[in-house]
Every structure is written in C-alpha cells, then in structure tokens.
Amino acid sequence: MSEPEATSPGSPDDIFDGLPHVRTPEGDTNWRDKSGFVVEPKAPFVEFSYMGRHKAPSIVEKARIRIMSALHAASKVMELGPDDEAAAADLLFRFVKGNGLINNERLRLLALASIIITMWRRGIAVRADDVYRAYGALGGTLADRTDRKKLDYKLNALMMRIFSEVGARSDRDGLKESAAQALAGELGLDDASSAVLVALAKAINDKPVTAANVAAMVIAYITGRWGATRLWDVVWPPRSRMARIDGLTVVLGDGDHVNAEVEENTVKVICSRCGSVVYSNMDPESFPYVKGLVLYNLLSKAPHVCPRCGAGLADGRRVLVRAIGLKYHLLISLSKGTKIEKKEAKVVLPKGAALQVRKR
Numbered sequence: 001m002s003e004p005e006a007t008s009p010g011s012p013d014d015i016f017d018g019l020p021h022v023r024t025p026e027g028d029t030n031w032r033d034k035s036g037f038v039v040e041p042k043a044p045f046v047e048f049s050y051m052g053r054h055k056a057p058s059i060v061e062k063a064r065i066r067i068m069s070a071l072h073a074a075s076k077v078m079e080l081g082p083d084d085e086a087a088a089a090d091l092l093f094r095f096v097k098g099n100g101l102i103n104n105e106r107l108r109l110l111a112l113a114s115i116i117i118t119m120w121r122r123g124i125a126v127r128a129d130d131v132y133r134a135y136g137a138l139g140g141t142l143a144d145r146t147d148r149k150k151l152d153y154k155l156n157a158l159m160m161r162i163f164s165e166v167g168a169r170s171d172r173d174g175l176k177e178s179a180a181q182a183l184a185g186e187l188g189l190d191d192a193s194s195a196v197l198v199a200l201a202k203a204i205n206d207k208p209v210t211a212a213n214v215a216a217m218v219i220a221y222i223t224g225r226w227g228a229t230r231l232w233d234v235v236w237p238p239r240s241r242m243a244r245i246d247g248l249t250v251v252l253g254d255g256d257h258v259n260a261e262v263e264e265n266t267v268k269v270i271c272s273r274c275g276s277v278v279y280s281n282m283d284p285e286s287f288p289y290v291k292g293l294v295l296y297n298l299l300s301k302a303p304h305v306c307p308r309c310g311a312g313l314a315d316g317r318r319v320l321v322r323a324i325g326l327k328y329h330l331l332i333s334l335s336k337g338t339k340i341e342k343k344e345a346k347v348v349l350p351k352g353a354a355l356q357v358r359k360r
C-alpha cells in the first residue's frame, strides 16, 4: 500500500473539517469494502488510504467523506466520544447502504438520527438544545418553535425507520434513568432528591422520556420548584406538557407501612410507622384548580413528627420519603381530538430516602 492519498475537495461540502473516528464497524462492513477506502484514526491524526486501483476518491467515496464530515461536526456539538462517533457512523452507513448520494437536509437528519439512536442504545438521553445546535452546525436553520417541531417530527419518523431496518433497540431503562437524571440536574436537586426522582421515573410504566418528565413534574411540584424551568423541553424529544397529576400519596418516615394507595383528586401524607394520614387536602373538588399549591403543601406543611405515634417524618427542609403513589393522565393527540389515558404508578424507596423541600 502506498502513501495515503490526499483528498482534493471538489466543493465546500467535501472539505473535511475534523477527524472522523470511523473504525472497524460493528456490523456489516460491506460499505467499506465496496468503497475501497479505509479511514483509521491513529490519534492525533487520521489516515485515509485507498485500496482501490484508482488514484483519487470516486464520487461515491467523496460522498462518504462528506457524510463522515457531517457526522463529526454533529458529534462535536453533542460531545460524543470517539467510540460513540464510530458507532453512529456505522449505523448511518449501514442504513444508507451503498447510497451515499444524499442532499444536505437528508444528511443533517441522518447524522442527527444516527447519533440519537447511538446514544439511546447506550441508555443515554440527549438534550433537545444539543440536537438543535447540532442541526445548526450542519447548516440547518431553525427560526422558531414551529421549525423545531417540524425537525422533531422528521427526526422521529426517520429514527423509527432506522430502528426497524437496522434492527437497533434502545436501552429503555437506561434511557429513562438518564433522562430523569438530566431533569434532576435541571431542577437543581441534591443527590438524595435526585435519587427519589430517578426511582419514581423507573416505577412509571411509560415511554422513557415521558416517564422521566412525569416524575420530574411530580417532584418539582411537591418540592416547590414548579416555576423553575420548562421541564418538558429539556430532553429530546421535547413535548408540550401533556400529563396531569390526578392524585398523589406520599408515605413519610422510616417505618414499614409502605402502601401508598391513591385516590383521584386527593393528596395525602401517611406516616410509615403507624399508617395514619397526617396531611390531606380538605376539598377534593377544588384539587384540579389549586393543584400546584396543594401539592406543595403536601410536604412543606406536613408535620415533622407524626401526631399519633411520634415517628420522625422530616428534619428541617429534608423530608423522609418512604413510598410514593401517583395517579396521572396523559393527553394523547389524535387526528380527531384528544384521548385521555389514565395511569398509575407506585414506588417504595429505601429507608433514609429524602426530598429537600424549598422554603416558601
């Protein structure tokens, strides 16, 4: 094999602006054999070598370099490591097979979809802002919320095709936990409170990002952070807030009564040592209208010591949470109107689990 050929870019699209990290693909290597060129990162440089008889990259090879260049640009914005970038490249090339001749918008979508799927397969949630910044770095423009929604929709459709055609699967549990952790960070929760949010998300049987969003919404409400952030826009795919809390029971202390039965339009706090109700909303009829306030009262107004058995329930702003029961509903948009889907979740937390409640 002679010295690596230098590529001679024919158009700005071919200019290689960084190191691609394509290595041995994990699956079908067909794309590489067919193209006749090998790209190997030998940090800190990258080696291009052409195995074919021709002296210069063919149109198809140039197209592949262009794909890798785009993928690298997006990977940089989304802070992928070399291994993830290689996995995303492999996924992308397996999906486009021999057909590397794609227009700019298609390339942007393919690069982003491949990256998101690669991260989801590893159980890592992706931030919506990063997706939009990467789209911009690839030359796409997003003027407003409508543009972003269109992009979300297109990406989603493409990802579904890639998932089914390439046979990729996301790590749903990991993704749920990762999304929950991102939202805990967004809410500024301490470690103990973050652990409660993550545990609640895991207990919610829903799509990973939705489950994390619902859990974050509940924790934000009851700890007094509901005005802090637009939670549902943080993790990709962002959603307009489509969940509503219908009822909540929180069991406090470190006892063994962990049954968190929930009734609609009712919030209550139960002592885990004696099982008595130490706080509940007085008027279930008004609950849907004054929900935020009631939910915040749930923990901030709960007694620090159980009035009946004397068990410790809270220590200053730190509230000992033993179990959470939740009823909520999702508003699902259909072509004809909206469907309401009612759901329920329960989680028992290890003794010592705590939530930090904000001061008024």
Ligand SMILES: [Zn+2]
Pocket: 271, 272, 273, 274, 275, 276, 306, 307, 308, 309, 310, 311
């Ligand atoms: Zn008690």
